[in-house]
Every structure is written in structure tokens, then in C-alpha cells.
Amino acid sequence: MNIILLGPPGAGKGTQASRLVESRGMVQLSTGDMLRAAVKAGTPVGLQAKALMEAGALVPDEVVSGIIGEALDALAPDTGVIFDGYPRTEAQAHSLDAILEQRSRSLDHVVELEVNEDALVERITGRFTCASCGEGYHDIFKAPKAEGVCDKCGGTEFKRRPDDNEETVRTRMTEYRAKTAPILPIYEARGIVSRVDGMADMDDVSVAIAAILDGDAT
Numbered sequence: 001m002n003i004i005l006l007g008p009p010g011a012g013k014g015t016q017a018s019r020l021v022e023s024r025g026m027v028q029l030s031t032g033d034m035l036r037a038a039v040k041a042g043t044p045v046g047l048q049a050k051a052l053m054e055a056g057a058l059v060p061d062e063v064v065s066g067i068i069g070e071a072l073d074a075l076a077p078d079t080g081v082i083f084d085g086y087p088r089t090e091a092q093a094h095s096l097d098a099i100l101e102q103r104s105r106s107l108d109h110v111v112e113l114e115v116n117e118d119a120l121v122e123r124i125t126g127r128f129t130c131a132s133c134g135e136g137y138h139d140i141f142k143a144p145k146a147e148g149v150c151d152k153c154g155g156t157e158f159k160r161r162p163d164d165n166e167e168t169v170r171t172r173m174t175e176y177r178a179k180t181a182p183i184l185p186i187y188e189a190r191g192i193v194s195r196v197d198g199m200a201d202m203d204d205v206s207v208a209i210a211a212i213l214d215g216d217a218t
Helices: 013-024 031-041 044-054 061-073 090-102 117-125 166-180 184-188 202-213
Strands: 002-006 027-030 081-084 109-114 127-130 136-138 193-197
Touching (some): 013 202, 027 031, 031 044, 031 061, 061 090, 109 202
Parallel strands (some): 002 081
Antiparallel strands (some): 127 136
């Protein structure tokens, strides 16, 4: 099974992709990770990408498509794939069709994690972690039991990501909508788009995604 998992930063897409990898043996193909891996491995497409990146140029669609093709060729034909960060444009959506068809694969589902923007801002801007052990906390949803002391290691130093602020989060949301708007109608016309409440409990989101993939969703 091959799926596209969509969702803005903070929607829980990474968590759900990791769960699918663990529970179903699927492989998550992230274009950014694949580009870096191809460059490091020195594959033909990776060398092409490296030259472009070193020149400060954007990596064109055909190079990204080549890297996705290389990644798929390295997998067993029956290995399920989660596409992350691709496609982002109509042209890339059509390129993905060709890539899959050439390898006797097809796209089965496009799953979008829907979020409430204001709630997502609250979710992200309230996040912080223990500087010692990395345990995650939240101002509202998961404060340390003893104020200023990590539950896990007893550390007293905490940190927040500098980009976890309202302006950045809302900018990410705008960018996400701009990137997904061109591709969703393509897949909606095929009847393969499903939406899940990304603001629900993580386990509930996992159950909803499983129901979609297993054909049990109502």
C-alpha cells in the first residue's frame, strides 16, 4: 500500500508515520531525508543534486523524482510506502503517478490530518523540553508535577524551540495550505482523499488512520 500523509507542522504527522512504520512495516520516504542520503551515498541523482545545492540552486522536480525512483527501486515490491513532503505541486503529483506506474505501484490513499489553527498554535507554542533528558512538556497539557523540576530526571533546566512561536506557526499553516491546495483536488477527483481529526488524541488518530487503510472507515 502506498499513501500520502498530509498535515501541517505540529499536526502529529511524524508521530503517525512512525507508528505506521512500526506497526505495518511501511517505509517513510521524506524528500529532504532522501536528498541528503542520496548526496551522501554518491548516487548518480545524488551527485546531480549535490552540484545544484552547492551552486545555491533549487533542486528541480526531475531530480527529486529521480531520488524517489531510486528509493523505491531499493525496496521490495510489496513494501508499503508513506510519501512525506512530496508531491507539493500539480506537476509533482503527475510525476509521482508516472514513477509509481513504472514500478507497477499505485497510490491507495491520501490522508490529511485536519487541525484547528488556533488550537494548533496553542499546542505548539506551549511545548518545552527538559534540557537534560529531552522529556517533553506543555504549559497546559503536560506541566511537570513539581514546578520547574523534570519528572523523569529531576533536571531544572528547560528549553523551547525558537520557532515555536505564534507568528512562525501561522506562517507554516499558510505555507501548508498554499502547498496542498494544488494537489488535493487531483486526488479528491479519484476518491482517495480521507480526512482525520488531527487534534484528537494520538491513539484515536492512529485508530482512524488504520480504519482508512483497512477499508473499515465509515
